[in-house]
Amino acid sequence: MVQASAVEIRNLDKFYGPFQALKQIDLTIPPGKVTCLIGPSGSGKSTLLRCINFLEEYDAGEVRIDDQLIGYDGPGRKMSARKLRQMRRSIGMVFQQFNLWPHMTALENVAEGLIRVRGLGKADAATRAAEALRKVGLEDKMQNHPARLSGGQQQRVAIARAIAMEPRLMLFDEPTSALDPELVGEVLQVMKTLAGEGMTMAVVTHEMGFAAHVADQVAFMEAGELVAVDSPDAILHNPSDPRISDFLRTYHERNAF
Amino acid sequence: MVQASAVEIRNLDKFYGPFQALKQIDLTIPPGKVTCLIGPSGSGKSTLLRCINFLEEYDAGEVRIDDQLIGYDGPGRKMSARKLRQMRRSIGMVFQQFNLWPHMTALENVAEGLIRVRGLGKADAATRAAEALRKVGLEDKMQNHPARLSGGQQQRVAIARAIAMEPRLMLFDEPTSALDPELVGEVLQVMKTLAGEGMTMAVVTHEMGFAAHVADQVAFMEAGELVAVDSPDAILHNPSDPRISDFLRTYHERNAF
Amino acid sequence: MELSVFQDYGPMLLRGFGVTIFCWLAGTVLGMLLGLLVALAQRYGPRPLRWLLQVYIEVIRGTPFLVQLFVLYYGGPLIGLRLDALPAGLLGLTVYGSPYFAEIFRSGFNAVPIGQIEAARAIGMAEPSIVRRILLPLGLVSALPALVNFSIILTKETVILSIITVPELMYQVQRMSTETFRYLEANLVLALFFWGLVETISRAGRRLETRITRHLIERV
Amino acid sequence: MFSTQTFFDSFGPLFWAARYTLLVSGLGIALGLVIGALVCAAALSRVRALRRFAALWVSFLRGVPLLVQLLLMYYLLPVIGINVPAIAAAVITVGICASAYISEIWRGAIGALPPGQSEAAAAIGMAPRDIWTRIVLPQAVVMSLPALVNELILLVKASSLVSVVGILEVTRASQAQAATTFRPLEVYLAAACIYLLINLCLAGLGRYLEHRMAV
Amino acid sequence: DLLEDVKAAGKVVTATDMHYAPFDMLNNGTYEGMTKDLFDEVSKELGVEPVYQDIPWPAELPGLEVGKFDIIIAPVTITPERQERYAFGLPIADATVGLVRAAASDAVSKPEDIAGKTVGVQQGTAQFKQLEAYGESLGGVTIKEYGTTDEAYADLAAGRLDAVAGSFPNLAYLVKNRGETFALTEPATFGEPKYFAWAMRKDDNSASFVAAVNEAILKMHDDGRMTQIQEKWLGAAPDLPREVPAN
C-alpha cells in the first residue's frame, strides 16, 4: 500500500490579469482523506485544483505536497521542469472538460500514461488499462475514439485514465457531472476503494449528496474566498455562514421529489 | 406570443456503423410542454436530441416538427439546405459540450445568431444578448472570451445563446451539468418562464429533482430503446419497469443527506 | 566589393524591386482568393466539380512554375492566346498559387472542431455566414503560418517571371551582373531585398497571428 | 508545330536525371522533417534562448533564397576551408531550408490544438519529449497534412536549384535537352510530366495518410 | 603554380554550361560537343585527365574566381571588359553576331531590315552590345533581353519577335535543326568579327597554365586537328587568329 499525500495550502493568491480568482486561500488536505470543494460557479474551485498540481502558476502563497513546495524551489525561483514532472507523477487529475486525446482509443488514452510515465510494457499497460475501464463500466467501448463516445462515456475514460496511474493524490474536477445516477454510485464505490487504499482526494462537485457520502471534510468557496472548511455534517447540516445555507436551500428544494 | 412546436418521432432508427444507437423510437413531444429524457450514460439521449434538429442523419423512421418532416422531402430525398435552415431557425439547442465559439466574447456568442439569422442590427442584438446573459447571471463576464470563463459560466453562455433566439422548440442536452445548485434553480426558473411563454422543451438530464420539478412528461431510455414515457410522477414514483426502479434507487441513496 | 555599381544600376534595381513587390502582392492576393474559392467549392460543391478541382489542384501543384509560365507565354500563341509579359506573369502567378492556398485553407477548415460548426447550423445560420463568421476565423488559426509560409515562397517564385522578360528584380540583377561582373554585389542585392521583403511579411504574419489567437488559450 | 517525337524522346534522359531529383528531394525531405520538428519544439519552448534561436533560424532560411544558400554552402564554405561534396551540400541545404518552412506549418497546427490535451499529459508527469511525440505531433501532423504535402511538393520542385552545384537533375537535364533540340516547349512539358508523376505520389500518400489517421 | 598543381594532380577541373549547341550538349546525359573534342585534345597535350562539370552560366565566372575550377571551357566571347578581369586563351570559334528570323515570314530578310523592329537577344552577352550599336546606326531597334537564347528563340516562334541576334555558330546550328521554323538572314552576320575563347584566372599563379593551354591550341592548329574538329561540328572551318585579339 502506498503512502497517501498531504497537501498544505497557505495564503494562496491567483490573479488573471486584474481579476483575483483566489484570495488568500488556507487549506489543509489530510492524507488518505476525501476533501470536497463546493461553491457557486466561478468561485475558483477549478482554479484552486489547478494550482495544486501547478498547471496554474500561483502569484503568492504556497502549495506544499508532503512538505515539498510545488512549482518553486524558493521565493521567486521556478522549479526545474524535471522536478515538477517528478512531483506530478504522484498526482492524478480528472478535468472538468475531460481533455481526452482524440487520436487515441479509450484504451490507448488510459494506457498511454502507464507506458510513458510508469514505464510499463505495452501488453501490461493494456491489461491494466482494460481493468481500469472495466471498473467504470466501459469494457465494450474500449476500442472507440473519444468522438465516438457519449458525454458520460468520455468522462468515465477520463476517470479511468487517472485511477490507472495509482497516484497518491487525486484531483477530481466534477468527476460525475455527465454521469447518470447509477454510474455515479459505481464511481463513488471506486473512489471509496481508492481512498481506502491510501489515496488522498480533492473533489470539486456540485452534488451535495456525493459530498455527504464520501467526504471527510468539505470546503465551501465563494468569489475566490474559502468561506468555511469543516466536516460534511457541519457544513451541510449546520452551516455557520449564511452564504452556505442559501446555497443549500435551493439544492434541497430542487432535489426533493 | 409565438406558437410552440410539436414533435412527432416515429420508428426512429440510427446506426453508427454496425452499432445501433437508436432502436425504433416512438415519442410525441407535445407543444408548450417540457419533456425530460433520462437514462443511463450511452443510452442514446444525445443522439435522439441531435436527430430532432437533424444534426444527426437518421437511418429509418420519421421526425416531424409541426407535421413537417425534417431532413427529408420524401423517402430517400434529402431536404434542401435552405429549407432545413428555415426549420432550424425555430429550434434552439444547448450542447452537452457547450460548443461556444472561442474567438468571440460571451456577448458576441449570443449576439451572433441574432444578427445573422434574425437579421437584427448590431446594437439591437447586443441589447438583447446582454439581457439574455443577465437572465443567467453573467452580466459581469459578458466581455470574456470562453477561454476565460469557468465551466459553469461557459454553460450559461450556451444557454443564453439558445434562449436569445426565442425558438419555438428548445433542445437542452444536460443544461445544468456544470452548474451549482443555486444556478440550477435560476436556470430552472428561466426555463419555466420560457415554457410558460409557449416554448416546447426537450431536456436531457441526470438530475431527477430537476425532472420532477419542470417536466410535464418523462421519457426513460436504455440501450437505444425508449423504455417508458409517462408523467414524472408515474416514472419517478411508480415506475412500471424494473430498469427504472433500479436506476432511481441509487439516485435516492446518494442524494439523501 | 565596389559600391559604385549601385550609382549606375541603383534606380534600375529599385524599379525592378517595385515590379517584384507588385507582382508578388497581386499574385498572392488573387491566388489566395482563387484558392479560397477552390477550397470552398471542394467543401460544398457537387461531386463532379470536386473531382475536377482535385485534378486542377494536383496538376497545377505538381508541375513547376517555370514550365507553366513557359507554356502560357511561349505556347499560348500557338493556340491564339497572346498575352503581354506582365499580364501573363500575373495570371501565371495567380493560377500557380491557387492550389497551394486551396490546400492550406482545406487543412485549416479541417482543424475547426465540428461542434462549433454544428452550433451555428443548429441556430439556422446560412452556410455563407458560417464560413465567414466561424469557419474562416477559426480555420485561420492553424492555417495562418502556412499561408505566410507560402506567400514567402511566392516572393521567390516571382524571379521566374524573368524568363518571360518581366523586368522584375532578378531580371535587373542579372543584367547588372552580366554587364559588370559584380556577382558578389548582385547576389548581395538580391539577398538583401528579399530578406527585407520576407522579414516584413513574416512580421506582419506574426502580428496577425497574435491578434487572432489572443483569445483562444483554452482552459479547463 | 508541336513535335510529339521530341516530347517522347525527352523522357529517356529526363528519367535518368530524375534519380537525382528523387535523391536530393527525398533525403532533403527526411532531413527537413526531423530538423523541422526540433526547430518547432524550440520555437514553442519555455526557454527564451531557444525561441530566439528558432526565430532566427526561420527568418534567415526563409529570407535568403535557396539558391543563395546553396551557393554559400558550396562556394563559400571552401573559402574557410570546409569542402563538401556537391550531393551532400545539396541534400543538407535543401533539408535545412525545408526545416524552416515545415516548422512553421507545425507551429500553426499545434497552435490550433486545445491546450487542455497537453495539460492532461503534463498533469500525469509525462516528459516533454513524450508529450511532443505522442500527443502533440501526431495530431498536428494529421491536421497539417495538406499544408505539409504542399511544402514537400514545393521541395521536389525546388530541388532543381541544386543544378548550380553541378548536379544534373530533371530541370537541368530538360534545359540541356531544350538547347540541343531547340524545342523547349516539348521538353519542358515532358519534364512537367515527370514532376507531376513524383508529386502525384506525394499527394496520394498525403491523402491516404489523412484518410487513415483521421479520427 | 596552377600548372604544376594540375600536373601533380593529374587532372584539370573545368566548367561549362552544357546547353549551348553545338559547343556543349548533353546527349542522354552524356556530355559532347565541339568544346569537349577540343579540350580532350588539349588535355592530352597537357598530359592530364579532364574533369567536366555542368555549371549553369551564371555560376561559372564567380566559381572560377573562387577557384572551384581551373578553366571555363564554355565558349566565352572575348570582350575588352572581360579581358580586364579574366585571362583568355586563344580563340576556339567564331562568335560574330548574326540574325535569325522566322522561316514563315520574310519581313526581315537582311540585317538592315531590323530597323524599327523588335529583336531578341541574350542578356549581357557580347552579341547584345553589338546589336545595340548596330541598332543605333540603323536609327533604332527595339531590343528585348532574355535570360537564355532558348527563350528568345521560343518567343520568335511565338511571333512576338521579328528576329533574334546571337553568335553565328549557335544560330547556324539552330537553323540546321529547325529549318522549318527558323531561317538565317542574308547575309547572316553583321558587325565586326568576334571570337569565342576559354576563360581562366588572371593572376601570376595561372600564367604558366594559360600559356600551356595556348601552346596546345597552337599545336592543334598546326597539325590540322583544329580544322578537323571545327568542320565536324560547324560544317566549315573559319580562319581563327593565332593570338588573343585585343577586343
Ligand SMILES: Nc1ncnc2c1ncn2[C@@H]1O[C@H](COP(=O)(O)OP(=O)(O)OP(=O)(O)O)[C@@H](O)[C@H]1O
Ligand atoms: N460517432 C459515433 N460512432 C459510434 N458510436 C457512437 C458515436 N456517437 C455515439 N456513439 C455511441 O452511441 C451511444 C449513444 O450515445 P449518446 O451520446 O446518444 O449517449 P447519451 O445517452 O447521450 O449518454 P450520456 O448520458 O453519457 O451523454 C453510445 O454508446 C456511444 O458510444
Ligand SMILES: Nc1ncnc2c1ncn2[C@@H]1O[C@H](COP(=O)(O)OP(=O)(O)OP(=O)(O)O)[C@@H](O)[C@H]1O
Ligand atoms: N484565463 C482566465 N482569464 C480571466 N479570468 C479567468 C480565467 N480563467 C478563469 N477565470 C475566472 O476565474 C473565476 C474562477 O474560475 P474557476 O474556473 O476556478 O471557477 P469554478 O469555481 O471552477 O466554476 P465552475 O463551477 O463554473 O466550474 C471565474 O470567474 C472565471 O471567469
Ligand SMILES: [Mg+2]
Ligand atoms: Mg470549474
Ligand SMILES: [Mg+2]
Ligand atoms: Mg449525451
